[in-house]
Ligand SMILES: Nc1ncnc2c1ncn2[C@@H]1O[C@H](COP(=O)(O)OP(=O)(O)O)[C@@H](O)[C@H]1O
């Protein structure tokens with residue numbers, strides 16, 4: 485079974501306007517509301533690609549109820565824990581001449597509620613896949629994902645981590661199956677500016693040396709590159725299309741990669757389906773659907789470097 489964990493889900497409020505002016509009243513031309521958060525997005529795309537998963541995490545308040553209702557309508561297998569305080573955050577995604585995002589903090593999670601999550605995670609078995617994705621509330625320590633990995637050590641579970649800064653660095657020694665920082669997050673991890681593909685490869689390899697089995701670096705419209713557990717480097721181009729909303733492109737890539745790997749056990753194929761899934765979501769208002777993803781697959785070329 486595949487499990488995704490979204491500690492901090494969101495409602496993504498996507499608004500489109502011609503020209504955002506700071507300090508003035510702006511009016512939208514289009515607006516959309518979607519359930520969001522990295523693990524949830526991964527589960528939704530996995531479903532499109534034919535893989536059932538169980539979405540775990542925490543929700544609260546009226547926004548949390550909305551997320552659960554939509555996921556139920558979409559037929560997603562969800563097992564979110566309801567927390568009493570606060571409300572699940574609303575993340576604002578402004579699509580104007582540039583894409584600007586304002587992500588909320590999310591409610592605090594009590595020790596008692598965290599224990600409920602650990603109980604669910606303790607039921608995972610050999611060969612399960614676990615996706616730990618997205619930010620965690622400020623009150624939790626940056627060892628949070630690391631502690632989950634420690635708890636599940638020796639169970640032979642493939643663990644995918646999509647996180648930033650120390651939350652990501654701390655898990656590396658526990659050898660996650662896959663990590664997927666984007667190129668900006670890679671720069672932030674090492675406090676460097678990376679201009680060329682070779683420079684990006686050098687730093688991606690450092691993450692592998694620090695323990696990650698497979699390192700996937702997404703680069704938005706510039707494609708992606710993958711360092712595999714066997715030490716191979718693959719580079720992918722992108723599909724062509726008009727960007728409508730690239731929120732969730734990274735999560736779609738993670739889901740596409742997992743599905744592609746489970747289909748074929750071939751990292752090249754995994755990267756290909758990941759790139760098609762990321763592109764199809766960037767070219768959609770919401771997350772991509774299966775037809776769109778597969779319609780882009782022949783445009784993706786993956787080359788060995
Ligand atoms: N404008 C785009 N055109 C085509 N493909 C894209 C575009 N934006 C994203 N993608 C695909 O989705 C992947 C993930 O996107 P990216 O923006 O890097 O992730 P994140 O949302 O994590 O920052 C990219 O590596 C690429 O394959």
Ligand SMILES: O=P(O)(O)OC[C@H]1O[C@](O)(COP(=O)(O)O)[C@@H](O)[C@@H]1O
Pocket residue numbers: 492494495496519520521522523525575587617618619620730731732733734735736
């Ligand atoms: O947990 P974080 O890091 O604040 O990210 C949450 C946001 O990221 C998303 O999951 C999208 O992520 P990507 O664009 O990286 O795929 C949104 O749905 C959500 O608003």
